[in-house]
Amino acid sequence: MRSSSFPLLLPALFCASIVHAQSTGSVGCATELDGDGVVGMSDLLIVLADFGSTCVSDPPTAGWPTVHFTEFHYNPATAQGTDSEFEFLELYNPGDQPVDLSGWSLSEGLSFTFPEGTVLASADYLVVASSAVSYAGLGYPVYDWGSGGLHNSGELIALRAPDGVVIESVLYSDTGDWDSAPDGQGPSLERLFLTGDPHDAAQWSASIGTGGTPGATNSLWLD
Numbered sequence: 001m002r003s004s005s006f007p008l009l010l011p012a013l014f015c016a017s018i019v020h021a022q023s024t025g026s027v028g029c030a031t032e033l034d035g036d037g038v039v040g041m042s043d044l045l046i047v048l049a050d051f052g053s054t055c056v057s058d059p060p061t062a063g064w065p066t067v068h069f070t071e072f073h074y075n076p077a078t079a080q081g082t083d084s085e086f087e088f089l090e091l092y093n094p095g096d097q098p099v100d101l102s103g104w105s106l107s108e109g110l111s112f113t114f115p116e117g118t119v120l121a122s123a124d125y126l127v128v129a130s131s132a133v134s135y136a137g138l139g140y141p142v143y144d145w146g147s148g149g150l151h152n153s154g155e156l157i158a159l160r161a162p163d164g165v166v167i168e169s170v171l172y173s174d175t176g177d178w179d180s181a182p183d184g185q186g187p188s189l190e191r192l193f194l195t196g197d198p199h200d201a202a203q204w205s206a207s208i209g210t211g212g213t214p215g216a217t218n219s220l221w222l223d
């Protein structure tokens, strides 16, 4: 097959790579894709298999607004009450526009879909709890995740957009570098920074007070 059968622009784009390969002898070439040591037509065909595709994979949330997990109260102290009464997680909208969470969901460790009309205001928090009535009437939106709960030893929780894209996920824990105080001693597990990897234990710390800060700024916010 001759290159003239391809769109005119493509051979032009590949000329630079081919010339580069010839001029650098045995030095590896990023466009040598099929392993025969030569940048040839077969390499071009490999690239053309994806011609026109959108290959952006990072960030995967392109097109959806950012919403963060900011707090997990996964093992309330016995003095506060049972886990099924007082467990909650908190979400935060860092943007300057409200986010319509209709059809968004919590997945993996929980299974909950936000109802139509759920809106998270700019720079505001909402709470999803094991028992919404425990946190109702306190000035912030509260939703009840229904059955199930947050494991006391940690688990993966994800927030998904309506198309299934993971907006953010956290695999929290009570061991290793993770603060163990939220595991039944009273505090919640609060986010310290919104930048960085939410799976990193350094992003999180025990709240100062018992029961954490549902629907409000975290007690040790360092951002």
Ligand SMILES: [Ca+2]
Binding pocket: 075, 076, 077, 078, 081, 082, 083, 184
């Ligand atoms: Ca408990």
Ligand SMILES: [Ca+2]
Binding pocket: 074, 075, 076, 083, 087, 149, 150, 151, 152
């Ligand atoms: Ca629990």
Ligand SMILES: [Ca+2]
Binding pocket: 070, 071, 090, 212, 213, 214, 215, 216, 217, 218, 219
């Ligand atoms: Ca909070």
